Amino acid sequence: MRIGVLALQGAFVEHEQVLRRLGAEVFEIRSLGDWLRPKDGLVLPGGESTVQGRLLRQTGLFEPMRREIAAGLPTLGTCAGLILLSPLHFGTMSMQVRRNAYGRQLGSFHTLGSVKGVGEDVPMTFIRAPYIESLLSPQAEALAWVGGRIVAARQGRQLVTAFHPELDNDLRLHSHFLATL
Ligand code: GLN
Numbered sequence: 001m002r003i004g005v006l007a008l009q010g011a012f013v014e015h016e017q018v019l020r021r022l023g024a025e026v027f028e029i030r031s032l033g034d035w036l037r038p039k040d041g042l043v044l045p046g047g048e049s050t051v052q053g054r055l056l057r058q059t060g061l062f063e064p065m066r067r068e069i070a071a072g073l074p075t076l077g078t079c080a081g082l083i084l085l086s087p088l089h090f091g092t093m094s095m096q097v098r099r100n101a102y103g104r105q106l107g108s109f110h111t112l113g114s115v116k117g118v119g120e121d122v123p124m125t126f127i128r129a130p131y132i133e134s135l136l137s138p139q140a141e142a143l144a145w146v147g148g149r150i151v152a153a154r155q156g157r158q159l160v161t162a163f164h165p166e167l168d169n170d171l172r173l174h175s176h177f178l179a180t181l
Helices: 012-021 049-058 062-070 080-085 172-179
Strands: 002-006 025-029 041-044 075-078 095-098 108-115 119-127 131-135 140-146 149-155 158-161
Touching (some): 049 080, 131 140, 158 172
Antiparallel strands (some): 095 131, 140 149
16 A cells, blocks of 8 residues: 655654554655655645645646546545645535634644544544535535534545544544555
8 A cells, every 4th residue: 555645744744654554655745756656545734725735836736636636546634635625725525614713722622523434532633723614515424523513524535634633643544544445
């Protein structure tokens, strides 16, 4: 199993560590040359979606990446990665997202919740996180809620979380992603 991790900005190293612990082969994507390497899946990490979106366009990665995700490349997007998949950037996931949705004071928090297909008491670390206001396609499915808001969802081969599963010592979310490849 070879997973490409977008490594332009943000928390990509933590994803790589989790994926390696699960036995996956991992490489970093920073250029079109990296992008062309064979891969079974893609991870879009958390960070700052505005910066990531700009760097994706500058490097020429934006359009080829968008096309392959739309064509069914299995993709895990966390936090800023979720925002990249929304209509604010790639638009491959039909959903309305609210950025920095929890305000300044409550911007970062930790909780446990159940995630459909993954399990109960999944640790959820939110850092200036978005949430999903609504899913706009019958192909999209909500997988987790916190405070009545959707914080994880899937559509086709795309899996997104508003929280950072790579920051907690719980491998179930990544393991679930790898199991679907
Ligand atoms: N607030 C960031 C954004 O809007 C996301 C935060 C994160 O990825 N932890 O892109």
